[in-house]
Amino acid sequence: xxxxxxxxxxxxxxxxxxxxxxxxxxxxxxxxxxxxxxxxxxxxxxxxxxxxxxxxxxxxxxxxxxxxxxxxxxxxxxxxxxxxxxxxxxxxxxxxxxxxxxxxxxxxxxxxxxxxxxxxxxxxxxxxxxxxxxxxxxxxxxxxxxxxxxxxxxxxxxxxxxxxxxxxxxxxxxxxxxx
Numbered sequence: 001x002x003x004x005x006x007x008x009x010x011x012x013x014x015x016x017x018x019x020x021x022x023x024x025x026x027x028x029x030x031x032x033x034x035x036x037x038x039x040x041x042x043x044x045x046x047x048x049x050x051x052x053x054x055x056x057x058x059x060x061x062x063x064x065x066x067x068x069x070x071x072x073x074x075x076x077x078x079x080x081x082x083x084x085x086x087x088x089x090x091x092x093x094x095x096x097x098x099x100x101x102x103x104x105x106x107x108x109x110x111x112x113x114x115x116x117x118x119x120x121x122x123x124x125x126x127x128x129x130x131x132x133x134x135x136x137x138x139x140x141x142x143x144x145x146x147x148x149x150x151x152x153x154x155x156x157x158x159x160x161x162x163x164x165x166x167x168x169x170x171x172x173x174x175x176x177x178x179x
Contacts, residue, residue, distance in 0.1 A: 030056070032055070035151075037176065039153060044060070044062075045061065045068075046058065046059065046061055055069075056070050066157040068155045068156075068169075071151075071152045074150075078148070084145065087115045088110070122144070123144045129159070157169065
């Protein structure tokens with residue numbers, strides 16, 4: 001009887017642990033100890049070096065246009081995320097800065113903007129639809145202010161793949177955390 005109970009307990013424990021692992025199935029951890037952030041990114045993606053102001057960029061090795069990146073920008077001393085504006089205001093400002101950097105070749109629309117709380121700190125989750133000369137892209141981002149820096153984590157794919165990869169990208173964006 002004790003052997004059966006022990007065996008059943010082991011099976012239940014294994015199933016519970018497997019369920020926990022499946023929550024982030026297909027994702028692996030990345031940590032930048034220097035800048036103090038971490039996130040999960042899709043298994044099989046690779047880090048790439050790009051020109052510009054991205055701190056780190058990963059992309060899918062099969063669908064190279066699918067990518068995630070972290071950009072770190074300065075903000076005025078002692079400014080908080082809420083000092084910069086509401087989620088919609090910050091999202092709108094970021095969409096305008098994206099347009100300004102790219103010239104008239106892009107039309108970036110803020111589709112959704114919400115605030116979430118992580119350990120007492122606000123993060124804004126922003127969703128964009130970008131109409132580019134190369135086609136329509138779907139972006140989702142997480143932004144937070146820490147140590148007089150604005151950290152922007154962005155996940156992006158072509159619109160035609162959004163439905164297939166949206167859950168994975170949303171999990172990746174939700175995992176972004178700045179110490």
